[in-house]
Amino acid sequence: MATYLITHEVDDVEAWKASPKRDEVFGRMGIAIRTFSDPSGSNRVALIAEIPDLAAFQKFMQSDEAAAAMKHDGVHPDTLLMLRES
Template sequence: MMPTLMIFHEVDDVERWLSSPKREEVFGPLGITVRTFIDPAKSNRVGLVAQVPDMETFQRIMESAEAAEAMKFDGVRPETILMLVEP
């Protein structure tokens, strides 16, 4: 069974984050699929549900310079990231 993650964080610009190709560029080649969510109250809070074939690979990519650059491009506020894993 593939682990499912819920990831919440804040971004500088929700529309820019939604339209960014970076999630697919970083996660797609690893077989990670994501669904995006926004706060209907129009805050800068957003979320993802991610299907992750390999948690070790996911952790490694999240700690990489490539992921840091993608988050910066997307306007992600890294200090706000909260990740939950389906038990």
């Protein structure tokens, strides 16, 4: 299992933090996550994600379901950055 830091911007940080969508989507994929928000108040947020199957995750992220989940949570997909733990 690999650990990733994933950052992106959202429309509304409080709505993103309160959303159950991440747990619904990632939980069934066996992905454990921890969420973070910028204390200075920007709309940049982050996840630490333990991803057991990166290929399955990448395939999912290209799906309509992933697009709908990101839209639901106000995620700006064009700002997404994913870094693997070294």
